[in-house]
Amino acid sequence: xxxxxxxxxxxxxxxxxxxxxxxxxxxxxxxxxxxxxxxxxxxxxxxxxxxxxxxxxxxxxxxxxxxxxxxxxxxxxxxxxxxxxxxxxxxxxxxxxxxxxxxxxxxxxxxxxxxxxxxxxxxxxxxxxxxxxxxxxxxxxxxxxxxxxxxxxxxxxxxxxxxxxxxxxxxxxxxxxxxxxxxxxxxxxxxxxxxxxxxxxxxxxxxxxxxxxxxxxxxxxxxxxxxxxxxxxxxxxxxxxxxxxxxxxxxxxxxxxxxxxxxxxxxxxxxxxxxxxxxxxxxxxxxxxxxxxxxxxxxxxxxxxxxxxxxxxxxxxxxxxxxxxxxxxxxx
Amino acid sequence: xxxxxxxxxxxxxxxxxxxxxxxxxxxxxxxxxxxxxxxxxxxxxxxxxxxxxxxxxxxxxxxxxxxxxxxxxxxxxxxxxxxxxxxxxxxxxxxxxxxxxxxxxxxxxxxxxxxxxxxxxxxxxxxxxxxxxxxxxxxxxxxxxxxxxxxxxxxxxxxxxxxxxxxxxxxxxxxxxxxxxxxxxxxxxxxxxxxxxxxxxxxxxxxxxxxxxxxxxxxxxxxxxxxxxxxxxxxxxxxxxxxxxxxxxxxxxxxxxxxxxxxxxxxxxxxxxxxxxxxxxxxxxxxxxxxxxxxxxxxxxxxxxxxxxxxxxxxxx
Amino acid sequence: xxxxxxxxxxxxxxxxxxxxxxxxxxxxxxxxxxxxxxxxxxxxxxxxxxxxxxxxxxxxxxxxxxxxxxxxxxxxxxxxxxxxxxxxxxxxxxxxxxxxxxxxxxxxxxxxxxxxxxxxxxxxxxxxxxxxxxxxxxxxxxxxxxxxxxxxxxxxxxxxxxxxxxxxxxxxxxxxxxxxxxxxxxxxxxxxxxxxxxxxxxxxxxxxxxxxxxxxxxxxxxxxxxxxxxxxxxxxxxxxxxxxxxxxxxxxxxxxxxxxxxxxxxxxxxxxxxxxxxxxxxxxxxxxxxxxxxxxxxxxxxxxxxxxx
Numbered sequence: 001x002x003x004x005x006x007x008x009x010x011x012x013x014x015x016x017x018x019x020x021x022x023x024x025x026x027x028x029x030x031x032x033x034x035x036x037x038x039x040x041x042x043x044x045x046x047x048x049x050x051x052x053x054x055x056x057x058x059x060x061x062x063x064x065x066x067x068x069x070x071x072x073x074x075x076x077x078x079x080x081x082x083x084x085x086x087x088x089x090x091x092x093x094x095x096x097x098x099x100x101x102x103x104x105x106x107x108x109x110x111x112x113x114x115x116x117x118x119x120x121x122x123x124x125x126x127x128x129x130x131x132x133x134x135x136x137x138x139x140x141x142x143x144x145x146x147x148x149x150x151x152x153x154x155x156x157x158x159x160x161x162x163x164x165x166x167x168x169x170x171x172x173x174x175x176x177x178x179x180x181x182x183x184x185x186x187x188x189x190x191x192x193x194x195x196x197x198x199x200x201x202x203x204x205x206x207x208x209x210x211x212x213x214x215x216x217x218x219x220x221x222x223x224x225x226x227x228x229x230x231x232x233x234x235x236x237x238x239x240x241x242x243x244x245x246x247x248x249x250x251x252x253x254x255x256x257x258x259x260x261x262x263x264x265x266x267x268x269x270x271x272x273x274x275x276x277x278x279x280x281x282x283x284x285x286x287x288x289x290x291x292x293x294x295x296x297x298x299x300x301x302x303x304x305x306x307x308x309x310x311x312x313x314x315x316x317x318x319x320x321x322x323x324x325x326x327x328x329x330x331x332x
Numbered sequence: 333x334x335x336x337x338x339x340x341x342x343x344x345x346x347x348x349x350x351x352x353x354x355x356x357x358x359x360x361x362x363x364x365x366x367x368x369x370x371x372x373x374x375x376x377x378x379x380x381x382x383x384x385x386x387x388x389x390x391x392x393x394x395x396x397x398x399x400x401x402x403x404x405x406x407x408x409x410x411x412x413x414x415x416x417x418x419x420x421x422x423x424x425x426x427x428x429x430x431x432x433x434x435x436x437x438x439x440x441x442x443x444x445x446x447x448x449x450x451x452x453x454x455x456x457x458x459x460x461x462x463x464x465x466x467x468x469x470x471x472x473x474x475x476x477x478x479x480x481x482x483x484x485x486x487x488x489x490x491x492x493x494x495x496x497x498x499x500x501x502x503x504x505x506x507x508x509x510x511x512x513x514x515x516x517x518x519x520x521x522x523x524x525x526x527x528x529x530x531x532x533x534x535x536x537x538x539x540x541x542x543x544x545x546x547x548x549x550x551x552x553x554x555x556x557x558x559x560x561x562x563x564x565x566x567x568x569x570x571x572x573x574x575x576x577x578x579x580x581x582x583x584x585x586x587x588x589x590x591x592x593x594x595x596x597x598x599x600x601x602x603x604x605x606x607x608x609x610x611x612x613x614x615x616x617x618x619x620x621x622x623x624x625x626x627x628x629x630x631x632x633x634x635x636x637x638x639x640x641x642x643x644x645x646x647x648x649x
Numbered sequence: 650x651x652x653x654x655x656x657x658x659x660x661x662x663x664x665x666x667x668x669x670x671x672x673x674x675x676x677x678x679x680x681x682x683x684x685x686x687x688x689x690x691x692x693x694x695x696x697x698x699x700x701x702x703x704x705x706x707x708x709x710x711x712x713x714x715x716x717x718x719x720x721x722x723x724x725x726x727x728x729x730x731x732x733x734x735x736x737x738x739x740x741x742x743x744x745x746x747x748x749x750x751x752x753x754x755x756x757x758x759x760x761x762x763x764x765x766x767x768x769x770x771x772x773x774x775x776x777x778x779x780x781x782x783x784x785x786x787x788x789x790x791x792x793x794x795x796x797x798x799x800x801x802x803x804x805x806x807x808x809x810x811x812x813x814x815x816x817x818x819x820x821x822x823x824x825x826x827x828x829x830x831x832x833x834x835x836x837x838x839x840x841x842x843x844x845x846x847x848x849x850x851x852x853x854x855x856x857x858x859x860x861x862x863x864x865x866x867x868x869x870x871x872x873x874x875x876x877x878x879x880x881x882x883x884x885x886x887x888x889x890x891x892x893x894x895x896x897x898x899x900x901x902x903x904x905x906x907x908x909x910x911x912x913x914x915x916x917x918x919x920x921x922x923x924x925x926x927x928x929x930x931x932x933x934x935x936x937x938x939x940x941x942x943x944x945x946x947x948x949x950x951x952x953x954x955x956x957x958x
Contacts, residue, residue: 057857089860097858102851106950107873116869117859152949168859298351323352488664493933495892496926497671503914503922504675580791587793587896588911603794607900610801618801622794630789637785 004175004208005031005054005093010068012046012053015061021279023049025232026068031176036202036209038223039234040216040255044276046232047212051178054210055095056085072176091121094169098181100161104153110164111137111149114171121172136167139204140197159190166197173205180212195221216259220244225312228252231276231287233303238313248307248315250292286318294319379642386638389631396628400450403443411444412595413437420614430616432605441597442620448598449579449628452512456578457571459517464524465567471525472532479529486522494519498581502590512591516578527570531563565643572636576629583625599625657941661934668930669719673712676919715923724924727913735924742906743928745815746894749905752825753890754883757832762879764833765840766872772845780837787834793896796827800900813902824901828893832886836879844875873947880944884937891929 012024024046031037039047052058054070056077070077072093077085089095097103105113114133118124124132130149137145140163153161162182169177179198183191199222202209213219219226219240226243228236228251236249247253254272274291277283283290289299298318307320318324380386404411409427415435423430429438471482501515583600585591592598599621606618706714718725724735768780790798803823804812810823847853848871856870895907902908906925913921 055858057854086860086862089858091860095858097851097855099851103855105852105856105870105874107948108870116861116865120860120862120865154950165855168855294354296352296354298347301351302347318352321352323349325352325354484660487660488667492664492668493888493892493930495888496929499914500672500675500922500926503917504679576789583791584793584892584896588899589915600793603797607797610797610805613805615801618797622797626786626790626794629791630785633785633789 002033003030004033004073005210006069006071007050007054008069008071010050010053010070011066012049012058012063013066014058014063019280022282023063023232023279024053025282027229027232027234029227029234029237031208031210033175033208034202034206035224036198036211036222038211038213038219038226038240039229040213040219040226041229042214042276044279045229047229048180050229051095051180051210051212054176054178055089055093056082057089057095087121090117090169090174091172092174093176093178094172094174096162096165096169096177096179096182099185100158100165101185103165104161106153109150109152110156114149114164114168117168118171132171133167136171137164139201140164140167140170141193142167158186159193162186162190162194163197166194166201170201170205170207173207175208176210177207178210178212181214182211183218184213184215191218192221198222216255228255231282232279233287233316235288235317236313236315238310238315242310242313246313248309248313248320249288249317250294250319251288254291286316296324376642380638383638383641385634386642389633389635389638392627392631393635396446396624396631397450399443400446403446404440407437407440407443409437409440411436411440411597413440420609420612420617422614423616429620430614432602432617433608438602438616438620441602442599442624445597445599445602445621446624446628448509448592448596449582449625452509452516452582452598453575453579453632455513456516456520457574459513460521460524460574461567461571463517463521465528467521468525468528468530469532472529475533483529486525489519489522492519495581495584498585499588499590502585507585507590507593509592512582512585516581520574520578524567524570524574527566531566535563565640568643569636569640572632572639576632576636579625579628579632654942654945657938661938664934665927665931669716669927670712672923672926673715674708676923677708677711679917679919719927724928725920727918727921735921738909738921739906739925739928742904742909745903746898746905746907749815749821749824749828749894749897749903750887750890752821753828753832753893754887756825757829757836757886757890758879758883760829761833761836762840762876764837766844766867766875768837768841769844769848769875770867777841781841784834784837784841787830788838790830792827792831792893793900795830796824796897796900799823799827815903815905820901824897824903827900828890828897831893832890835882835886839879839882840875843878844871847871847875850874877944877948880940880947883943884933884940887936888933891933 007027007029010024010027011022014021014023027046027050029037029039039050041047049058049063053065054077058065065078068078072088077088080088104110111130111133114136115126115129118129118132119126122129133149134145137149142148142160142163148156153164156164166182182198183194186194195218198209198211201207209222211218211223223240225237225239227234228243228249230251236243236247236252238246243252244256247256251272254270257270258272272291277287277290283300285298285300285302286292286295286304289295292299296318298321304316304318304321306314306316308314309320407428413436415431418427418431418435419433421427421431421435423438427437427439429442432438432441467482471479497519498515501518502511505511505514582591582598583603586598586600587604589604592601594601602621603618603625606614606621609615609617715725722736724739727733727735727738764780764784768777771777800812800823803810811817811820812823814820853866853870856866861870894905895911897903898905898907899911906928909921910925910929912918913925
């Protein structure tokens, strides 16, 4: 499959008064054409920083990409100029943010906010821009779009605003859409509609989607592949089936156990004890070791390397080592 | 099947087999909190101290207060002592800041003016504080209809041109120190009342107050840890900003001849007197009062800004 | 029409009425009589004067007739300058004062916003630091001190600008600068802090994610939102400028309304004090109302969102 985006060994840190926060520490993944990749993890694990780094939108200073490559169709985005980057933002790679209530400018009509996106990248007039915006608003399911495009954000409901944000992101037919917690701020019923919309749009336009979320329910509905992130690292990657039915990292197991399930009503909900490590001085070994019930001496000393289980299933865990006690490995 | 590469900073062979045993967990290992916790006021003070400009302002004000007290005492001349043979003398060993058109000692008069300015500023701020806390407190605490009516009144009063009302009162009551303070307080409390009301409303509704109550926290602790930091900050800042505005108003009124009356003096009056000295080149008659008004307002403003930053709980790191 | 603005109109009239009443009773509570200081007026003359100016009527009658004449925009005669009515004094002085005030407002708003935006865009840089130090100085130096310093520097030491009177644009430079420095500093500080806050908003990030140029982000998306607090402050600033004209007109010997007002205070010319106070207040209250209107135009949420207010 064609790779549209390759992230190689990405490191991002933020300098603060207390020292450097190493928010992303060697993240590597690919995005294929037309697929949905979900990046899952707790808040603060670096998933949003990763996505904003791809757009080069991390506030800088204090944020800085210290190492690694972001290859978009062979071009390394970490060293293109800001002017070049502006031509890519919105046109080739688009982004949707978490809270539709704050993502729209309250003083501009929604139509204008969509139109300015097209006109920034395509050499067209206001009338043509209007037409494209109208089509896009209809595509994302906004009724009587011609009237509504003259209205202001506060006249829309949360779900409708998120549709506007999606229309804004898609209006230039980008190849990659990064959605950072697109449904977190919405009601459950609206969530389902928006996720449905994502699938629908992907079918129609073939856009590749990176979905950033902490909600495994959302992931189960739309993701083709899943990357689990913890403390600035991707600890496990696999197909949706592999992650949900054959999780290999103790952290992935923990995440799955902490989600309520409708199909197993007697299953206990088990929270993961403790909290993620301090990223001012991340631990030398596996960052999850302090919270892991299977932790061994080696875990807190050396970071495990990738074990490839299938063509797409990979995990960073010492339990995959042949020297690990077999009992423990089996118990996972 | 396992794909082996080099570990980050570790050769594969270096890792000994005995590391592959279950680790004995230290208690609470996942729960450590690394940042030492400081009390709110201590933290605020540390941050204020880092702000050099604000600290310079504070030091200036302390020195000014000291000089306002001892300045007129260490000078050999009194405030009202006129010496018509010594008119308009430049600064010298005898008259450190020179003399004015009536031969009065500018040095003594400057520190006397400092007394008036600081007195007016501090008293006006205090009166504002008391009225503002009472009015705003009642309005916010009672809520509902009372609050509604009290806020309507404030809205209407807010439309009154403040200095015009002050001038009117000065005309009616006749110039003088008491009048200035009454006139300034009559209109100055509105801002404070608004802030206090806002704070009280917040206190009533804050979820964290409810949350700490439900954890069984003692009331005094809630007040000390939650309420004071969140409510005193804006109030203290408002006070520091009321003082320079009162000082400005006094100087303004005195400049117009509506303030302090001769033989007593204030910086505004001295600046007004010094106006004619521009043409004659007697710079000291204008420069000293002008400098001290501006520097005092500057000091209060930068201190207020510094306090605002230091006391804002959201800016805590 | 919109009930929010109707409410504001009502509040406006209540405030105005309050000022008129307050002014009237304050003025009439002053012990003594405006003619008492004139030595050569004997009792009979005083009585005549009193009845001419209706000072011998009961207070409520005077109040009633004052309100009645105000409705017809008649502010009454001057006592000290008997050749003039208050209306004529205002008619002579106000155009000059308005020219001074409006230019000051324009200079303060334009320069203040520019300075604030530049400081916000260079947040924590040298320009920011310089601009904000300048702003604190601008706030700290009272306008009458600023005026005297400007005269000393640019009219006496280094005579580029003429001062006194109001006859040419060159005469207007120093008074406008002196009066504008304070409001300009306040606007610059407010614009800066509000701009910094707006630039950190999600919708700015959205705009960046669309690939918009920095100029477009600043001028189309950020500035409009950042200026809202500045607009709310305009009313108060106008009040400050207006009272500032009193001293500025005194210092620069400008024949504006502020000069008459200050003179009327010193001479206890009550009809003039009352008339000018009421006039000034009306102007200010209308300004505040206009500011509200402007706010409604800039912020669509107010215009349409607060139907039942």
